[in-house]
Amino acid sequence: MSLAEHNLLVVDQDDDFVSAAKELFEGRLPVARSIEEASSTVESGELRMLLLGPSFSNDESMESIRTLHNQDPSLILMLVAESVTADLLRSAMRAGVSDVLEAPLNEPMIEAAIEQFSHDVLKRKSTVKDMAPTERESGQIITVTSAKGGSGKTVMATNVALLLNRLPDKKVVLVDADLQFGDVCLLLQIEPRFTMVNAAHELHHLDPEMLDSLLTEHPTGLRVLAAPLEPAFADDITTAGLMQMLDVLQETYDFVVVDTASMLDELILSLIEKADDVLMIVDMDLPSLKNAKLALETLRLLKFSTSNVKLVMNRSNAKNKLNNKEIEAALKMEIAAAVPSDASVPNSVNEGRPVVETDPKGKVAKGFESVASLVAGKIPEGTSKGGLFGRK
Ligand SMILES: Nc1ncnc2c1ncn2[C@@H]1O[C@H](COP(=O)(O)OP(=O)(O)OP(=O)(O)O)[C@@H](O)[C@H]1O
Numbered sequence: 001m002s003l004a005e006h007n008l009l010v011v012d013q014d015d016d017f018v019s020a021a022k023e024l025f026e027g028r029l030p031v032a033r034s035i036e037e038a039s040s041t042v043e044s045g046e047l048r049m050l051l052l053g054p055s056f057s058n059d060e061s062m063e064s065i066r067t068l069h070n071q072d073p074s075l076i077l078m079l080v081a082e083s084v085t086a087d088l089l090r091s092a093m094r095a096g097v098s099d100v101l102e103a104p105l106n107e108p109m110i111e112a113a114i115e116q117f118s119h120d121v122l123k124r125k126s127t128v129k130d131m132a133p134t135e136r137e138s139g140q141i142i143t144v145t146s147a148k149g150g151s152g153k154t155v156m157a158t159n160v161a162l163l164l165n166r167l168p169d170k171k172v173v174l175v176d177a178d179l180q181f182g183d184v185c186l187l188l189q190i191e192p193r194f195t196m197v198n199a200a201h202e203l204h205h206l207d208p209e210m211l212d213s214l215l216t217e218h219p220t221g222l223r224v225l226a227a228p229l230e231p232a233f234a235d236d237i238t239t240a241g242l243m244q245m246l247d248v249l250q251e252t253y254d255f256v257v258v259d260t261a262s263m264l265d266e267l268i269l270s271l272i273e274k275a276d277d278v279l280m281i282v283d284m285d286l287p288s289l290k291n292a293k294l295a296l297e298t299l300r301l302l303k304f305s306t307s308n309v310k311l312v313m314n315r316s317n318a319k320n321k322l323n324n325k326e327i328e329a330a331l332k333m334e335i336a337a338a339v340p341s342d343a344s345v346p347n348s349v350n351e352g353r354p355v356v357e358t359d360p361k362g363k364v365a366k367g368f369e370s371v372a373s374l375v376a377g378k379i380p381e382g383t384s385k386g387g388l389f390g391r392k
């Protein structure tokens with residue numbers, strides 16, 4: 001990859017930094033000595049990325065960096081600093097910086113940063129103002145739960161989120177609220193730079209723009225708020241904190257899909273209470289059914305409304321098939337949708353490529369479509385070629 005293709009401008013007063021950067025990019029780099037100079041170069045419209053040197057890694061410079069960002073929000077701003085502190089990262093991100101890199105620079109580091117942010121460029125043309133969910137006051141929260149581990153929540157959440165994201169003009173974010181063992185990013189084969197732990201540390205400053213900068217983007221455009229990278233970090237996430245993140249996401253996303261862990265604790269109860277729709281995944285075996293029954297009874301005991309709970313059967317064609325009527329009688333609820341069992345699912349998990357992407361016409365994908373339709377119900381059918389969930 002030629003780094004010069006990225007229309008990069010190096011901005012710094014310091015000769016050492018400028019010459020180090022030039023060496024790295026084989027001398028083919030335009031340079032500006034100040035933010036003001038950079039700003040007039042930006043006006044030429046050719047630039048996509050600015051590499052701001054260590055002269056600007058201080059509080060005083062943030063105001064002018066913000067002005068630069070506002071001048072063209074689609075520009076990718078990367079700041080280099082001698083040391084990257086949490087304070088610097090926070091103020092830089094608030095000023096619109098995409099990433100803060102620690103000096104000294106090296107080529108793999110720059111390439112990784114460019115790789116990470118270059119596909120963001122087109123998306124960033126829109127400003128927060130025109131990011132509001134269409135035709136709704138605030139986004140629809142869809143909590144995916146099950147009362148037994150391994151029932152298929154994460155497979156369901158990822159595939160349904162990808163399908164919703166194909167709806168025209170709908171913005172979708174997938175939140176991995178399995179705080180200890182979240183594996184949404186693994187199933188989507190994306191590597192988060194930031195997680196909800198970063199957001200938890202910024203609760204006092206959290207706004208849509210900042211939270212957006214902490215999301216990880218899947219190649220399809222679906223955004224993900226990643227779970228903590230290590231189980232120990234889960235303690236940093238409080239229920240109130242996560243609720244605040246959802247409030248902020250609701251402001252700018254049409255659908256907020258939340259994957260959860262299999263337990264009935266305070267967090268899950270809050271996620272169920274907050275949801276517009278709850279997809280309760282029940283695997284086709286007796287323990288799953290027993291736990292679903294207990295969970296639903298608990299919700300009823302706690303006087304939670306179960307009217308927004310939708311029962312989704314997973315592995316509905318499994319060999320030990322239970323009778324649908326018996327299931328509905330036991331759970332006092334109708335089955336709303338079903339996804340068959342198929343070897344393509346474990347394969348998709350291992351490859352990190354969800355079934356709705358690899359086999360969009362197959363019976364498993366059709367199952368996921370029936371689930372997505374449950375929550376996308378208010379959207380008129382046939383709004384896109386190839387059915388409701390045709391690719392954008
Ligand atoms: N319809 C299906 N057909 C075949 N295999 C499936 C199906 N759904 C899920 N699986 C398999 O079951 C495994 C567990 O699925 P998944 O990780 O989505 O469950 P989970 O409820 O999120 O689990 P956890 O409680 O551990 O988070 C996956 O590895 C997947 O391969």
Ligand SMILES: [Mg+2]
Binds near residue numbers: 154155178183260
């Ligand atoms: Mg899971």
